[in-house]
Each structure stands twice: as C-alpha cells, then as structure tokens.
Amino acid sequence: VPQRLYSLDELKLNGIDTSSFLSPVDFTLGSIERNLQFAALLGGFSAWVAFGFSPAQILYISLGLLFLWSVDLVSFNGGLRNLLLDTIGHSFSQKYHNRVVQHEAGHFLIAYLLGVLPKGYTLTSWEALIKEGSLNVQAGTTFVDFEFLEEIDTGKVSAKMLNRFSCIALAGVATEYLLYGYSEGGLADIGKLDGLLKSLGFTQKKADSQVRWAVLNTILLLRRHERARLQLAEAMSSGMSVGSCIGVIEMNIDSADVEMQ
Structure with a gap:
C-alpha cells in the first residue's frame, strides 16, 4: 500500500x-501462573498439616523458594519461570499452542514475501533452549538478515529495510488479531520495533506513521495469503524444515507476490 500517514x-x-x-497481554500464561501460585499455597498448607512443619521450617522453606525465584530473575531474567509456564501452556492449552504456531507462521510468511529469507524457527521455550541455548525465548523465527545488521552497525537504516523490519515485527500480532480479534503474544516484537524507531530519532508522529502503515500493509498481505499462512502453520506445527516450509508457501502463492513492499 502507498506509504503515508494513515489515521486511526x-x-x-x-x-x-x-x-x-x-x-498485547498474555492472559493464558497469566492464568497458568496464578493457578500455579494457588496450587503452591495449597500444597504448602497440606504439607504443613500432613508433616507438622513448625513455623520456623515453613519460614525457611519460603525463604528458599524466594531465593530461587530471585536467582532466576537476576541471573536468567525470569527464563526458568518462562520455560515452566510455556511448557505447561503448550502441554495443557491447545489454544495457546495454536496461537503460538500461527504467530510464528505470520512472521515467517511476511518475511518471505518481503524478500527476507527465514533460516530457522522454534515454537516452544524448550525448543529454543535446546537449539539456541536461550532461556528467554518462548518461540521465535530467525532470518538471514546480514544486510539489516550491516545497516544497524553503520547507524543508517534505509527506508526499504525499515519497512521490511516493521512489517515482519508486527506480523505475529497481526496474525493473532486476524484469527482471534486480539493479540496475547508479541510484546517483545513491538518493543524491538519501538526501540529501533527511537534509536533512529523518530518523533512520536513519525513513529505512529511508520507503525500504522506497517500494520495496514501487513494485515492486507496476511488477508491476501490466508491459505498460504494456514498451510505454513500446519507445516511448522509438524516440525518441517525451513526449506520445506518455504516450499509450502511457494505452492500457495504466485511467484510475483514475493518481495512485495
């Protein structure tokens, strides 16, 4: 779509x-965390009754748990907590699992359409830990983005590259919005885009213009290629390779649609 300032x-x-x-606010993981906290309190009370723990022992146990929580927060930025919540979410909530898959399929598809080649993806925190050694990633799609990194290093990002980055960053939340009417995941994606725009010295008005254009462009692309996204999500959920996923996209779009801006 033409790039200009679009009103709400x-x-x-x-x-x-x-x-x-x-x-976005992740209500699913928030609910899981609250249920775990309630279960922990109930379990602690049951253990106190069953084993006759003294108040001092209860205090020591509580301090120990608080210490472990603090270590995770300081050393791993809450990574162990996120790993636990994400694993439970994928195991017991099909809606959560489907949402994450569709979210990443949105990133993957938009990147490919805009000429940025995906090089890998993960759908769970555990998978990200195994593949990338990261404790702070619930899911993610990585790209062959040497050109973008070079521009970042020089401090000069071209309009073309910024447009690509903006659309790819918003593709996950846009996909969730189209499917569910709202988005729960993608706060980190929006934070990265916001941080980039601020680092480039964008005024609030200019940043709003960039985001609104990217939102419109991304959603129109996703609507146009809904079938490709659905097929891609199935392929990613099945654990197919990046090459196979790209093949799925190419079977469901016209070659002329690639590198659309």
Whole structure:
C-alpha cells in the first residue's frame, strides 16, 4: 500500500482496530501462573498439616523458594519461570499452542514475501533452549538478515529495510488479531520495533506513521495469503524444515507476490 500517514479512522475502515493488538497481554500464561501460585499455597498448607512443619521450617522453606525465584530473575531474567509456564501452556492449552504456531507462521510468511529469507524457527521455550541455548525465548523465527545488521552497525537504516523490519515485527500480532480479534503474544516484537524507531530519532508522529502503515500493509498481505499462512502453520506445527516450509508457501502463492513492499 502507498506509504503515508494513515489515521486511526482509515485503519478502522479497513477493519483494523490497533488497540486490540498493539498492547498485547498474555492472559493464558497469566492464568497458568496464578493457578500455579494457588496450587503452591495449597500444597504448602497440606504439607504443613500432613508433616507438622513448625513455623520456623515453613519460614525457611519460603525463604528458599524466594531465593530461587530471585536467582532466576537476576541471573536468567525470569527464563526458568518462562520455560515452566510455556511448557505447561503448550502441554495443557491447545489454544495457546495454536496461537503460538500461527504467530510464528505470520512472521515467517511476511518475511518471505518481503524478500527476507527465514533460516530457522522454534515454537516452544524448550525448543529454543535446546537449539539456541536461550532461556528467554518462548518461540521465535530467525532470518538471514546480514544486510539489516550491516545497516544497524553503520547507524543508517534505509527506508526499504525499515519497512521490511516493521512489517515482519508486527506480523505475529497481526496474525493473532486476524484469527482471534486480539493479540496475547508479541510484546517483545513491538518493543524491538519501538526501540529501533527511537534509536533512529523518530518523533512520536513519525513513529505512529511508520507503525500504522506497517500494520495496514501487513494485515492486507496476511488477508491476501490466508491459505498460504494456514498451510505454513500446519507445516511448522509438524516440525518441517525451513526449506520445506518455504516450499509450502511457494505452492500457495504466485511467484510475483514475493518481495512485495
């Protein structure tokens, strides 16, 4: 779509309500965490009754758990907590699992359409830990982005590269919005885009213009290639290789659609 400043009303005319996905909150993992906290309290009370722990022993156990929580927060930035919650989410919530898969399929598809080659993806925190040694990633798609990194290093990002980055960053939340009417994941993606725009010295008005254009462009691309995204999500959920996933995309789009801006 033409790049210009789009108003919120113009986005709404295209069926887009940015308030539903540009400030995502993960209610699913939040609910799981609250249930775990309740279960821990109930388990602690049951153990106190069953084993007759003294108040001092209860205090020591509580301090020990608090220490472990602090170590995770300081040393791993909450990575162990995120790993536990994400693993439970994928194991017991099919909706959560499907949402993550669709989210990453959105990133993968938009990147490929814009000429950025994906080189890998993970769908769970455990998978990210095994493949990348990272404790702070729930899921993610990585790209062959040497050109972008070179521009970042020089401190000069071209408009073309910024447009690509903006659309790819917003593709996950945009996919969730199209499927569910809101987004729960993708807060880190939005944070990265916001950080990049600030580092480039964008004013709030200029940043809003960039984000609104990217939102509109990304959602229109996703709507146009819905079948490709659905097939891609199935392929990724099955653990197919990056090459096979790209093959799935190419079977469901016209070659002329690749590198659309």
